[in-house]
Amino acid sequence: MMLSPDPPGSDPPWGQTDSETLLDTLNAHCGSMPTEPARSVHVAGLSREEKRRRRRATAKYRSAHATRERVRVVAFNVAFAELRKLLPTLPPDKKLSKIEILRLAICYISYLHHVLDV
The missing domain is CATH 4.10.280 (MYOD Basic-Helix-Loop-Helix Domain, subunit B)
Structure with a gap:
């Protein structure tokens, strides 16, 4: 059985699109899972060049x-x-x-x- 990838821009099946809300929901259902710092959520939205600049600035x-x-x-x-x-x-x-x-x-x-x- 082959699974097809979700079409681009489609919402997750559980209807939540905000990453922080999704993490809160997962924490509530799964107990205390370690959460990533808020900064990493924002880094995910950066372009490749912006990520490279930030990494090189350390x-x-x-x-x-x-x-x-x-x-x-x-x-x-x-x-x-x-x-x-x-x-x-x-x-x-x-x-x-x-x-x-x-x-x-x-x-x-x-x-x-x-x-x-x-």
């Missing part, structure tokens, strides 16, 4: 995001340092910016490609 989310960003930046800098070690420069310990490292890497790869073609 201190816990911001802290976790900052930690992930620090780990990403450290990994990025380590990758540049490894690339820098592979590139020939004079003097060898010369400090290069990230863009200079990338440009030097492009030139060095072009040079090696030219050497292999000859």
